[in-house]
Amino acid sequence: xxxxxxxxxxxxxxxxxxxxxxxxxxxxxxxxxxxxxxxxxxxxxxxxxxxxxxxxxxxxxxxxxxxxxxxxxxxxxxxxxxxxxxxxxxxxxxxxxxxxxxxxxxxxxxxxxxxxxxxxxxxxxxxxxxxxxxxxxxxxxxxxxxxxxxxxxxxxxxxxxxxxxxxxxxxxxxxxxxxxxxxxxxxxxxxxxxxxxxxxxxxxxxxxxxxxxxxxxxxxxxxxxxxxxxxxxxxxxxxxxxxxxxxxxxxxxxxxxxxxxx
Amino acid sequence: xxxxxxxxxxxxxxxxxxxxxxxxxxxxxxxxxxxxxxxxxxxxxxxxxxxxxxxxxxxxxxxxxxxxxxxxxxxxxxxxxxxxxxxxxxxxxxxxxxxxxxxxxxxxxxxxxxxxxxxxxxxxxxxxxxxxxxxxxxxxxxxxxxxxxxxxxxxxxxxxxxxxxxxxxxxxxxxxxxxxxxxxxxxxxxxxxxxxxxxxxxxxxxxxxxxxxxxxxxxxxxxxxxxxxxxxxxxxxxxxxxxxxx
Numbered sequence: 001x002x003x004x005x006x007x008x009x010x011x012x013x014x015x016x017x018x019x020x021x022x023x024x025x026x027x028x029x030x031x032x033x034x035x036x037x038x039x040x041x042x043x044x045x046x047x048x049x050x051x052x053x054x055x056x057x058x059x060x061x062x063x064x065x066x067x068x069x070x071x072x073x074x075x076x077x078x079x080x081x082x083x084x085x086x087x088x089x090x091x092x093x094x095x096x097x098x099x100x101x102x103x104x105x106x107x108x109x110x111x112x113x114x115x116x117x118x119x120x121x122x123x124x125x126x127x128x129x130x131x132x133x134x135x136x137x138x139x140x141x142x143x144x145x146x147x148x149x150x151x152x153x154x155x156x157x158x159x160x161x162x163x164x165x166x167x168x169x170x171x172x173x174x175x176x177x178x179x180x181x182x183x184x185x186x187x188x189x190x191x192x193x194x195x196x197x198x199x200x201x202x203x204x205x206x207x208x209x210x211x212x213x214x215x216x217x218x219x220x221x222x223x224x225x226x227x228x229x230x231x232x233x234x235x236x237x238x239x240x241x242x243x244x245x246x247x248x249x250x251x252x253x254x255x256x257x258x259x260x261x262x
Numbered sequence: 263x264x265x266x267x268x269x270x271x272x273x274x275x276x277x278x279x280x281x282x283x284x285x286x287x288x289x290x291x292x293x294x295x296x297x298x299x300x301x302x303x304x305x306x307x308x309x310x311x312x313x314x315x316x317x318x319x320x321x322x323x324x325x326x327x328x329x330x331x332x333x334x335x336x337x338x339x340x341x342x343x344x345x346x347x348x349x350x351x352x353x354x355x356x357x358x359x360x361x362x363x364x365x366x367x368x369x370x371x372x373x374x375x376x377x378x379x380x381x382x383x384x385x386x387x388x389x390x391x392x393x394x395x396x397x398x399x400x401x402x403x404x405x406x407x408x409x410x411x412x413x414x415x416x417x418x419x420x421x422x423x424x425x426x427x428x429x430x431x432x433x434x435x436x437x438x439x440x441x442x443x444x445x446x447x448x449x450x451x452x453x454x455x456x457x458x459x460x461x462x463x464x465x466x467x468x469x470x471x472x473x474x475x476x477x478x479x480x481x482x483x484x485x486x487x488x489x490x491x492x493x494x495x496x497x498x499x500x501x502x503x504x505x506x507x508x
Contacts, residue, residue: 044371044372048370048371051320054317109305110306110310
C-alpha cells in the first residue's frame with residue numbers, strides 16, 4: 001500500500017497544472033462570452049475545458065486509496081480537534097474521489113446507464129464537506145496561534161521597562177465621566193476588534209503555510225457552492241477562484257516548506 | 263529548467279499504467295473482433311482506448327523539455343559511442359514529443375490548418391529513429407560485454423565445457439555460432455537491466471514499423487508488443503535496479 005501511495009503522489013504535480021489550465025479556460029470562456037467573441041472560439045475553449053476535466057478525472061483514478069492512507073495517518077495525531085477535522089476531511093475526500101471515478105466511467109461510456117447529474121452532485125457534496133472541515137482546521141490553528149501571540153504580547157508588555165504603559169482597555173475602562181454602559185461598550189468593542197484584526201494579520205504574516213492554506217480553501221469553496229446551487233456565482237468567479245487555488249497548490253508543491261503540516 | 267524537469271518526470275508511473283491499459287485494450291479489441299455478440303464490449307474498449315490515448319497526449323505536453331535536458335546530460339558521457347547514441351536518441355524523442363504536442367493541439371482544435379497525416383508520419387519517424395538509436399546502444403553494450411566475457415578465463419572455461427558437452431550438436435552447427443550465442447546469453451543473463459531494455463526496444467519497434475508501413479503487422483501484434491513494453495517499463499520504474507544506466 002505504501003509503494004502505491006508513493007507512486008500516486010508523483011502525478012499530483014501535473015494534475016495541478018492541468019487544473020490551473022482548466023480553470024483558466026473557464027475564466028477565459030466567461031470573459032470571451034462577456035466580450036462577445038465568436039461562437040467558434042468559445043466552443044473551442046469549452047471543448048478544451050471539457051477535455052482537461054476528463055483527463056484530470058483519468059489522472060485521479062487511484063486517489064481514494066491515497067486519501068484513505070492519509071486518514072489512517074491523521075488518526076494518530078495528538079491534538080484531538082486536528083485529529084477529528086483532518087480524519088473526517090480525508091474520509092470525505094476519499095468518498096469524493098470514489099464518486100469522481102464512477103463519474104469517469106460514466107463519461108467514457110464504460111458504464112452505459114449512469115445518472116451523471118446525481119453522481120456529480122454527490123461528488124461535489126463530499127468535496128464541500130471536506131473543504132468545510134479543512135477551513136475549520138485552519139480557523140482552529142489560527143485561533144491557537146492568536147492566543148499564544150496575545151499571551152506573548154501581554155507577557156512582553158508586563159515585563160517592559162515602562163510601568164506606565166497600560167493596555168488601551170484599561171484606559172478605556174476608567175472613563176472620565178460616568179457615561180452609560182452602551183456608549184462605553186462601542187469604543188471598547190472597536191478597540192478589541194482592531195486588536196484582534198492586528199493579531200490575525202500578525203499571525204498570518206508570520207505563518208505563510210497557514211495563510212496559503214486558508215486562501216486556497218476559501219477560494220476552493222466557491223466551486224462546489226456554485227455547482228450545488230448553494231451560492232451561485234457564475235463561471236467567472238468559479239474560474240478565477242479555481243485558478244488562484246491551483247496556482248497556490250502548485251506553489252506548495254514547488255516549495256515544500258509552504259505546505260501546512262500535518 | 264531544473265524545476266520543470268523535476269515536475270514532468272513525476273508522472274511517468276501513471277503514464278506507463280495508462281499505456282499498458284491502452285495497448286491491452288488494443289489487444290482485446292483484436293482478439294474479440296470476430297465475436298459479433300461482444301460488439302458492445304468492443305465499443306467500450308475502443309472508447310476506453312481513445313480516452314487513454316487522448317489523456318496521455320495531454321499528459322505528455324511538457325516532455326520535450328525533459329528530453330532536451332536528457333540529451334544535454336548524455337552529451338557529457340565519457341564513452342563516445344554511448345554518448346552519440348543516447349544524445350541522438352534523446353533529440354529524436356524531443357522532436358517526437360514536439361510533433362505529438364502539435365497533434366494534441368490539432369485534436370482539441372487549438373490549431374486548425376495543419377496536415378494531421380504529415381505530422382503523424384513525422385512523429386512516427388522520430389520515434390522510430392530514437393528506438394533505433396536505443397537499440398544500437400543496447401547492441402554496443404552487449405558486444406562490449408561479450409568481448410569482456412570472451413577474455414575472462416572463467417567464462418572461457420564454461421564455454422569450452424558447454425561446447426564439449428554436446429559434441430554432435432556443436433559439429434553439426436557452426437561452433438563459432440554456438441559460442442557466439444552462448445556468450446550472448448551469458449552477457450544478457452549477467453545484466454538483466456540490459457536484457458529488459460533490449461526486449462522493450464524490440465517490442466516498441468513494431469509500433470512505428472507498422473505506422474510507417476515498413477513492416478505491416480496487425481492490431482494483435484501491435485497490442486501485444488505495446489503491452490509487453492509497457493509492462494517492462496512499469497517493472498523498471500518499480501525496481502530501479504532493473505533500469506539501465508545511464
